[in-house]
Amino acid sequence: MEYKRVLTVQDISCFGQCSLTVALPILSAAGHETVILPSAVLSTHTAGFTGFTVRDLTEDMPAITAHWKKEKIAFDAIYTGYLGSAEQIAYVLDMIRTLGRTGFVSVVDPAMADNGKLYPAFDEAFVEEMKKLVFAADISVPNITEACFLTGIPYRESYDRAYIDSLLTAMKQNGAKTVVLTGVTFSDKTTGVMVMDENGVRYYEHIKLPRGSHGTGDVYASAFVGALLAGKSCFDAAAVAADYTVKCIENTVDDPDHWYGVKFEPVLPYYISRLDH
Numbered sequence: 001m002e003y004k005r006v007l008t009v010q011d012i013s014c015f016g017q018c019s020l021t022v023a024l025p026i027l028s029a030a031g032h033e034t035v036i037l038p039s040a041v042l043s044t045h046t047a048g049f050t051g052f053t054v055r056d057l058t059e060d061m062p063a064i065t066a067h068w069k070k071e072k073i074a075f076d077a078i079y080t081g082y083l084g085s086a087e088q089i090a091y092v093l094d095m096i097r098t099l100g101r102t103g104f105v106s107v108v109d110p111a112m113a114d115n116g117k118l119y120p121a122f123d124e125a126f127v128e129e130m131k132k133l134v135f136a137a138d139i140s141v142p143n144i145t146e147a148c149f150l151t152g153i154p155y156r157e158s159y160d161r162a163y164i165d166s167l168l169t170a171m172k173q174n175g176a177k178t179v180v181l182t183g184v185t186f187s188d189k190t191t192g193v194m195v196m197d198e199n200g201v202r203y204y205e206h207i208k209l210p211r212g213s214h215g216t217g218d219v220y221a222s223a224f225v226g227a228l229l230a231g232k233s234c235f236d237a238a239a240v241a242a243d244y245t246v247k248c249i250e251n252t253v254d255d256p257d258h259w260y261g262v263k264f265e266p267v268l269p270y271y272i273s274r275l276d277h
């Protein structure tokens with residue numbers, strides 16, 4: 001397998017098993033050189049904790065990028081997640097435009113909302129900036145809530161295939177190329193991902209566990225990027241990431257104290273086994 005270099009831009013939530021503390025180990029396990037750019041440093045993630053500290057690192061970004069350009073450091077992929085500010089998005093767009101090398105792919109997880117609501121740190125101005133990043137990316141990995149904010153289509157708790165198709169069509173009309181829409185559920189016992197790429201739209205369905213877990217969006221997107229860079233097609237990478245995420249949740253559901261993230265580390269050997277190195 002080719003040795004790929006991926007840059008991932010997202011926050012460090014020191015405690016909470018999400019963003020960079022999940023992306024770095026998963027991408028490394030997939031066999032890729034993983035370069036990190038922290039968008040912010042928080043004491044914990046913001047979903048379920050109160051009183052967390054936040055240090056926004058927006059100001060550091062231009063100098064870091066300038067140094068990399070001077071050193072001629074370039075990437076096979078850039079994968080972005082939770083960002084620290086709306087201003088940061090212009091810097092990230094510049095990285096995508098200038099730091100790629102042959103075969104470059106950009107993957108944007110517009111990590112900003114879930115269950116019909118924006119995360120506490122974000123507002124409409126942030127959504128407007130995020131649209132620019134998502135619609136410029138080669139691949140985006142939104143959940144349904146995020147796709148609604150990105151397209152202006154009202155969020156619905158229950159829906160049918162036509163609603164999902166309308167979200168994907170609106171994403172495409174706005175400029176999206178490949179979209180991996182996560183958390184698409186048509187029945188009580190199953191959920192899945194809807195993948196729209198140049199081959200059309202395909203659904204990967206898998207079991208739905210009774211408990212949802214924080215941080216699974218980041219586990220999913222990281223595992224997807226790792227598998228994609230390992231040579232899987234977009235659909236196959238989406239399926240491997242889904243199976244791995246299910247196993248991470250299974251490995252966590254019986255521990256009520258572990259509500260803030262998933263125990264993804266013990267399941268990494270399963271993930272690696274699916275990459276056919």
Ligand code: PXL
Pocket residue numbers: 011013018019042044045046047082111119214215216217218
């Ligand atoms: O998992 C997404 C995420 C990442 N980073 C921070 C978050 C969240 C979700 O709430 O709060 C800081």
